Amino acid sequence: MSRPTIPVIVVAGFLGSGKTTLLNHLLRTADGTRIGVLVNDFGSINIDAMLIAGQGDDTVSLSNGCMCCSVDADGVESALARLLRPKSAIDAIVIEASGIAEPRALIRMITGMDDPRMRYGGLVYVVDAATNTEVRRRHPEIDRHMEIADLVVVNKADLVADDELSAVCDDVHRVNDTAPTVVTADGVVEAAMLFDPRPRTVDNAARSRQLTLDELLEADTDQCVGHGDGGHGDGGHRYPHLHDEFGSVEFTSARPLNPRRLAEFLERPPTGCYRIKGVVAFDVPGHRQKFVVHAVGGFVRVERRGWGGEERSSSVVVIGAGMDRDDVRRRLDAIVVGAAPGDDQPDEHGILSITRHLVTAH
Numbered sequence: 001m002s003r004p005t006i007p008v009i010v011v012a013g014f015l016g017s018g019k020t021t022l023l024n025h026l027l028r029t030a031d032g033t034r035i036g037v038l039v040n041d042f043g044s045i046n047i048d049a050m051l052i053a054g055q056g057d058d059t060v061s062l063s064n065g066c067m068c069c070s071v072d073a074d075g076v077e078s079a080l081a082r083l084l085r086p087k088s089a090i091d092a093i094v095i096e097a098s099g100i101a102e103p104r105a106l107i108r109m110i111t112g113m114d115d116p117r118m119r120y121g122g123l124v125y126v127v128d129a130a131t132n133t134e135v136r137r138r139h140p141e142i143d144r145h146m147e148i149a150d151l152v153v154v155n156k157a158d159l160v161a162d163d164e165l166s167a168v169c170d171d172v173h174r175v176n177d178t179a180p181t182v183v184t185a186d187g188v189v190e191a192a193m194l195f196d197p198r199p200r201t202v203d204n205a206a207r208s209r210q211l212t213l214d215e216l217l218e219a220d221t222d223q224c225v226g227h228g229d230g231g232h233g234d235g236g237h238r239y240p241h242l243h244d245e246f247g248s249v250e251f252t253s254a255r256p257l258n259p260r261r262l263a264e265f266l267e268r269p270p271t272g273c274y275r276i277k278g279v280v281a282f283d284v285p286g287h288r289q290k291f292v293v294h295a296v297g298g299f300v301r302v303e304r305r306g307w308g309g310e311e312r313s314s315s316v317v318v319i320g321a322g323m324d325r326d327d328v329r330r331r332l333d334a335i336v337v338g339a340a341p342g343d344d345q346p347d348e349h350g351i352l353s354i355t356r357h358l359v360t361a362h
């Protein structure tokens with residue numbers, strides 16, 4: 001008997017909604033299913049891939065048999081082809097779209113590949129329950145992403161009260177009344193929900209505003225899969241793109257960072273900044289591990305991990321709209337130990353301003 005076709009699932013959602021967290025949960029609980037992951041991140045420093053696989057680029061085999069590669073828009077097709085090779089023995093492929101990608105373009109590319117070994121397995125849309133109302137107000141165009149989802153994951157339920165959570169779910173249903181909605185914290189979604197998505201039928205497409213695949217393929221002229229500044233295709237957009245207004249500032253340092261100044265940066269991010277993520281190193285006795293830092297709309301979260309064989313260095317990506325990039329860069333440069341006169345000594349108390357945001361790593 002021939003091998004079953006491999007579902008290719010797209011995980012999308014606004015910046016910081018919890019896509020990587022959900023993917024990590026899937027990989028941790030894969031339980032014999034071999035999952036291939038493509039991370040289509042924003043910007044050239046691929047923090048998401050670093051967080052998933054522990055290193056920066058190319059394909060990485062994980063110990064549980066899963067594979068992870070980081071790709072830009074142009075690399076998706078060849079990376080998919082690589083994962084589809086029989087020797088990869090992959091059961092399912094999940095593509096994490098960058099937080100500002102147009103999932104339609106990605107879906108169109110997948111369905112356009114016309115490879116008998118794979119099939120489009122649906123769009124999982126991750127919503128940040130704590131920021132959804134504000135994000136939709138500021139970026140109404142994201143409803144167009146949510147409306148074509150096959151499954152909506154309302155994540156970060158732990159951050160909101162019950163009535164707020166119901167209001168978010170109601171909003172989701174108004175935008176997409178056919179996709180099942182799963183309410184979660186920390187992206188805890190059953191793998192079975194992703195690998196066996198509800199089939200699209202003429203019936204359920206007709207019942208709602210959810211588009212059929214044919215409509216998707218024909219009706220849309222968008223060309224781009226967001227990656228980096230101005231990474232557009234040949235234009236012709238009929239809708240505003242999230243990444244038309246978003247930009248990122250990337251920063252790396254071989255020298256350790258000052259924890260107190262980093263905490264100030266995370267807690268009081270530059271104007272226009274929406275999302276900060278990074279892997280950072282401090283030169284503070286007892287705290288020389290790898291620190292993974294996140295800030296999303298004012299929430300700071302820090303995890304501590306081992307470096308493994310990696311070189312100790314810091315990479316930070318700051319994403320936002322209308323940011324003064326030079327100012328952001330100046331502020332980032334000022335975080336490096338030695339940037340200010342007299343601060344070459346490790347700041348042992350300053351580390352508390354970082355560790356107070358620590359969450360237990362899974």
Ligand SMILES: Nc1nc2c(ncn2[C@@H]2O[C@H](COP(=O)(O)OP(=O)(O)OP(=O)(O)O)[C@@H](O)[C@H]2O)c(=O)[nH]1
Pocket residue numbers: 013014015016017018019020021022048098099100155156157158159184185186187275277294295296300301
């Ligand atoms: N409190 C809380 N925090 C969460 C939850 N899920 C994710 N986070 C945190 O939210 C931050 C962003 O999560 P990610 O999984 O990196 O989000 P993402 O969608 O991959 O982010 P981008 O790739 O930047 O778009 C991290 O600090 C996560 O630890 C949740 O359910 N509750």
